[in-house]
Amino acid sequence: MSSASSSNSSPPQDGKGSQLNGATTRSRRHNVDYGVRSLAKLSTREVNAFDVYRWEEDDLSLRSAAVQARLPYDKMTPREIELFPEMVRSQHSVSLFLYIRNKTLVQWQLNQLVELTFSSIQKELPEPFNSDVELVKSIHNYLERYGYINYGLFIPLTNRKLDKNLTVIVIGAGTSGLAAARQLKFFGFEVIVLEARPRIGGRVYTIRGTSDLPPADMGGMIIKGIVGNPLITLIHQNQQNPCNIVKMTQKIPIYDSNGKLIDSRKDEMIKNSFNQILDTISYIVEGMGITKIIDDSNNLIKKGGGRKLTLGDAFQLILSQHELRVKTRLMKYWKKYEQLCFKLKDACEKMKTCRNAIDGCMDILNKNGVLLDNGNLFLELNFDGQISEELLNRKMSLRSTRFCLQMAVNAHEEAAKERREIEEILNEYKNIAPSQVYMNTYDKRILDFHLANLEYCIGAPLRTVAVKDWNQNSPYDFTESHMSVKEGLGSIIERLGNDLNIQLNCIVKNIKYNKEGVVVTYLTKIENSNNIGESSRIIEKKINTIKADAVLCTVPLGVLKKTLITDNTLSDLSAIQFDPQLPKWKIESIARLGFGSLNKLTLFFEKPFWDISKSSFGRLNDTTGSRGELFLFHSNGDLPVLVSLFAGEAASITGQLEERIIVQKAMNILNKIFGNNCPLEPKNYTLTKWHLDPYSCGCYSYMKNGSLPEDYDKLAEPLYLDNKKQFSRVFFAGEHTNKQYSSSVHGAFLSGLREAGRIADIFIGQLSPLGEDVQNYENNNENECFDNQGLLSFECQNLNIKEKEIVNNNKPGTSKNLSVKRPNREITINKLNNNKKSKMNEYEEEKEEKMKKMKNN
Structure with a gap:
C-alpha cells in the first residue's frame, strides 16, 4: 500500500x-x-x-x-x-x-x-x-x-x-523498562535488564503467528489515539518489518442473548441515558461536593460520617432516583386518571337518574293518553273555557309532568355529552401513559453492556472504583482513531529489546540501597511453563547478586502490592523486599491505588465468518452479575481471530472454570449470532489468567475507592537519600507511575523516558x-x-x-x-x-x- x-x-x-x-x-x-x-x-x-x-x-x-x-x-x-x-x-x-x-x-x-x-x-x-x-x-x-x-x-x-562507568539495573523488561533501558544506553550508561519471565514485553504479549495460526495479542493490543502517541513513532521506526495498522470502528453492532441484532436507535437511547448518568455523577461529585454515603438511609452527605461513595454506588443511586422520578410521575398520572374515572362515574350515575325520571314521566303521560303515535312530547294541553276542578288539576299535573320530562331529557343529554367528553379524554390519556419503570429488563441489559464496557476501560468492577477522579487522566487522552496492529503490538515493543543486555528468568528478591550504591539479589530459574496465569514449576534455581549505581523498578503495581502483605493467596515468588524498607508515604500510595483485572479468550479459525469491516461486536448477558462475561469480541482486520473479553466481576472466571467450558460457551454465543456460518469449534484457542500471573497480578492500575490522583505521583517519586531530594539510587517507572497516561502502553513507555531523564539528571548532571x-x-x-x-x-x-x-x-x-x-x-x-x-x-x-x-x- x-x-x-x-x-x-x-x-x-x-x-x-x-x-x-x-x-x-x-x-x-x-x-x-x-x-x-x-x-x-x-x-x-x-x-x-x-x-x-x-x-x-x-x-x-x-x-x-x-x-x-x-x-x-x-x-x-x-x-x-x-x-x-x-x-x-x-x-x-x-x-x-x-x-x-x-x-x-x-x-x-x-x-x-x-x-x-x-x-x-x-x-x-x-x-x-x-x-x-x-x-x-x-x-x-x-x-x-x-x-x-x-x-x-x-x-x-x-x-x-x-566520565566514569555508571551501571543501572532495570527490573522488568516490559514497555517502561525497555524504553528506559534503551534511552539510558543512548545516554552512555551501562544497562542490565532483569526479567522474571522467559520472554520480554511484560503485559504486552503477542502469540507469534505460524503457518497455521496468525499472531494475536494476549495483553495490551490497542493504540489509543495517534496524535501525540509515542507508539506511532515506534511504528514509523519499524522499517525492517513494517506493520499493518487497522483502524478501529467507532460504532459496533450489539446482539442480545438470542443472537438477534439490537435496534441501533434503542442502543443510542440507552447510551445517551448512560452518558447522562455519568454527567449527573460528575455534577454531584464536582459541583455539589458529595463523596460519601450513609448506608442505613442511603442519604448523601457532604461531610462527616459515612463511607466513601464508589462509582457503582453512584450509578445505583442515580438509577434509583430515576426510578423514583418515574414512579412519582406515574402516581400523578394515575391520580389524574382516577379523578377522570370518578367524573365518568358521576356522569353515568346522572344519566341513569335522568333515564329513570324520563321513564317515570313517560309512563304517566302514556297512561293519560297524552303522547301521540309520533312520540311528540310537546303537545299543547288546550282548554275549552269550561273545565271542572278535577280536570283542571289533572291537566295541570300532566303539564307539570311534561315539564319534568323536558328537564330530564335535557339533563340526560348533558350527562351523555359529558360522558363522551370524559371518555375521549381517557382514551387520549391512555396514549400518553408514562413508563411503568425507568428501564425495563431489556433496557437494563443494554445498560449493563455499557457498564461492562466501562469496567473494561477502568479495569475493575465499578463497586471498587472511586467516584471522584475515576477518570482523572481523560483530559490527556490522545485524539483521532484507535488502532490495532495486525502483526501484534508485541512485535513493536519487543524490538525495543534489540542490542540490550537482558537476562531472562531472573526473579528479583531484594534491593539493598544506600549512598554508596545498590545491590540487587535475584533468583535465576528455569520454568516448565510460559502460559499466562499457569503455575510454574521451577526446575533449577540459583541466587545471584549485582552491584550497580542505580536501580529502576518497573514491576507492575500488583507485584509491588506483594511487598505490603504476608498472607497472600498468590505465590510470593515475585515479591521484592527493599532494604531499607519503603517509606510510609510510598507504602500508603501502593496500598491505596487499585490494580485491576481483565482477561481474554482468543479464538483461532480457518477463516473469518463475521463482518471484517467492523472491528468489534458486542453481546448482552442475562444478568447484571455476568454482564462482563464474553460481552465484547474484537477482530483484527481480516485475520481469522476473535478476542473476547472478561471484565469487571467476570474477570476472575477464567481461573475458576475449566477452559473447555468457557470455550464452548463462547462458541454457543457465536453460533446464535452467525448461525451455520460459524464452525462448531475453533481451530485453536488461548485463555489468559493475568490476575493469577505472579509477575503481573492483574492488568493495569485504576483509581480505587479511597485513592488519590497524587498517589500516581508518589509512586513515581524516587527514594531520595538526602533531605533536599536531590540524590537517589532507586527509581520507579510503569503505567502506574504516570498520572496523565495511566493504564496504557503509551503511558508505560513515557514513564520509562521520564525516569531515564531523571537518572541522567542525577548521575550525569542537570x-x-x-x-x-x-x-x-x-x-x-x-x-x-x-x-x-x-x-x-x-x-x-x-x-x-x-x-x-x-x-x-x-x-x-x-x-x-x-x-x-x-x-x-x-x-x-x-x-x-x-x-x-x-x-x-x-x-x-x-x-x-x-x-x-x-x-x-
Missing part, C-alpha cells in the same frame, strides 16, 4: 542509508515513508497529519510537531521556564524560544529513523535563528534529555561516553538554567493574540532591540556567564509572520492536488 506522502515530492531515501554508508551526519528526508502500510485507510485528516511536517517554517507544521510531542505550541511549559528563565522576559523572546523548539521537533518528526544531532539542527535553522548557538544547543539538549526527540528505535550517530531568575510568564501574555487563520502572532511593542545587541545576563550566583550576541528579534518575528500566508497558500494547493491523486488511485 502506498505511503501517505505526496506523490510529487522527491522519492524517500533509504532509512538505513546513514548506517550503510557510515555517514556521520543526519540525512534529511522530505518525503517520509513511515512504514505504516494501511495509512491510506485512515481519514484524510489523519493522513495529512503525518505529511504536514514537510512544511518548513510554516505555523501548521510547527504546531503539529508540538502537539505530536505533547507540548503546547504557543507557550512554554513550567520545566522550560525553569531551564530557560531568561527567555520569559518578554513575549518576543518567548516566541524565539518556541520557534527553535518547535522547529527542532519538526526535524525530528521528519526523520525519526536517525538521531537528530545538534549540528543538523543548526544547519536547518534559517538565519537569524541559528545565530544563538548556545540557545539552540540548550534547547536540543533539553528535548533529548526528556524524551521529546531521539527515542525509540532510531539509529544513533554519536557515541556517548560518560541541564543548567539558561538565564536569570524566573519571572511570571503568565503575566507576559498580554500581547498574545491569534489571527483569523488561528496562527499565533504578537503585537510588537517596545521592540527597541538593536541588531547584535549584547545581552549580559550574568549575575552573582548564576552558574554560567551567558552573555551572547542576540539577533534582532523584531526582524525575526516579522520574517516569520511574512511567510505565513504564502506558505499556507502553498500548503492548500499541495493538499488539494494530493487529494485529487488519492481519489484517482
